Amino acid sequence: VMIDKGNYRHYMAKEIHEQPEVIGHTLSRYLDLGAKKAKLPDGAAIDFSKLTRLVISACGTAFYAGLIGKYWFERYARLPVEIDIASEFRYRELPVSEGELALFISQSGETADTLASLRYCRQHGLTIGAVVNVPESTIAREADVVFPTIAGPEIGVASTKAFTCQLAVLASLAILAGRQRGHLSDAQEAELVGALAEAPGRAVQALKLEAQIERLAPSLARAKDLLYLGRSTNYPLALEGALKLKELSYIHAEGYAAGELKHGPIALIEENIPVIVIAPHDSIYEKTVSNMQEVAARGGRILLVTDDKGGEASGLGHKDRIVLPEMPEILSPIVYAIPIQLIAYHTAVFMGTDVDQPRNLAKSVTVE
Numbered sequence: 001v002m003i004d005k006g007n008y009r010h011y012m013a014k015e016i017h018e019q020p021e022v023i024g025h026t027l028s029r030y031l032d033l034g035a036k037k038a039k040l041p042d043g044a045a046i047d048f049s050k051l052t053r054l055v056i057s058a059c060g061t062a063f064y065a066g067l068i069g070k071y072w073f074e075r076y077a078r079l080p081v082e083i084d085i086a087s088e089f090r091y092r093e094l095p096v097s098e099g100e101l102a103l104f105i106s107q108s109g110e111t112a113d114t115l116a117s118l119r120y121c122r123q124h125g126l127t128i129g130a131v132v133n134v135p136e137s138t139i140a141r142e143a144d145v146v147f148p149t150i151a152g153p154e155i156g157v158a159s160t161k162a163f164t165c166q167l168a169v170l171a172s173l174a175i176l177a178g179r180q181r182g183h184l185s186d187a188q189e190a191e192l193v194g195a196l197a198e199a200p201g202r203a204v205q206a207l208k209l210e211a212q213i214e215r216l217a218p219s220l221a222r223a224k225d226l227l228y229l230g231r232s233t234n235y236p237l238a239l240e241g242a243l244k245l246k247e248l249s250y251i252h253a254e255g256y257a258a259g260e261l262k263h264g265p266i267a268l269i270e271e272n273i274p275v276i277v278i279a280p281h282d283s284i285y286e287k288t289v290s291n292m293q294e295v296a297a298r299g300g301r302i303l304l305v306t307d308d309k310g311g312e313a314s315g316l317g318h319k320d321r322i323v324l325p326e327m328p329e330i331l332s333p334i335v336y337a338i339p340i341q342l343i344a345y346h347t348a349v350f351m352g353t354d355v356d357q358p359r360n361l362a363k364s365v366t367v368e
């Protein structure tokens, strides 16, 4: 297959814009919209019902997808998750027992540390599941059960569409696990499936924010440091936002759980350090508002990524705001990933860095 940039300036831009379509393709393998049920993709058989925990390992952006998955498996399936970055996991000698399930998440399916973690679990008799984008990859071949993402080839070094497709898979599997473990009623499952099925349409709406985000880029590009804050499933998204910005624009950025602000990073707050707060008006929103007030009281400059309700309730007046439509909670990390990607992309483009091939980075890290 010929892969080109189409009408886009960079592969990354093209891949960001492909998300409504590829999230839809991926979800079609995991959701039965007629029955309003989560389903397993063809060829995959897995039983979550007897598990006492789920072990997840991955690197980089795929690891952050796994971290979001942890919240979902615990919330919707009452399944405890043990998750670690693969470079730590492979050496930490986690006690495991035969029959447990381990899940490895990888776009390329070739990342050396992730593969080594997989082999550790294989040696100890675990069942190996892999969420992978490249079906003929080593990780896919060595897994017992493959959960494909249908993102298509991803060329930009910084992962975008593979990430949101990984989230689509993990959300679907968490719903499935919730049913298998008897924690979701038919009605609850139907509601979650219906919500998840809205992801492609919501992604289209998120992409419409691009022009506004592009206008914010010059002021972000002046910063030497940036903070990203979020809670719950938007906490890993804060980590991902900071990673994307570092990778692409070379601006130093850190992601923090909003509640952890007062345990350190608040010391950094001043007007030259923009604070990007990812806070839809969800069940934990009020807690994040108090963190924002702590930032505002110290002269910090907030860029709030939220929805209509969250914008009004923030008490921040008309500060910088990126406003998405309101949506069910399970959707927010998938959809909010798009403005987060666009912030990093446009800041980098404004600064003139090599967006598709950032310095010192490789698309797939096949050596340790």
Ligand code: G6P
Pocket (backbone or CB within 6 Å): 059, 060, 061, 062, 105, 106, 107, 108, 109, 110, 111, 114, 157, 158, 159, 361, 362, 363, 364, 365
């Ligand atoms: C590299 C890439 C990242 C990616 C990570 C994991 O660091 O630059 O974008 O998230 O590897 O790659 P994988 O192929 O295992 O998802």
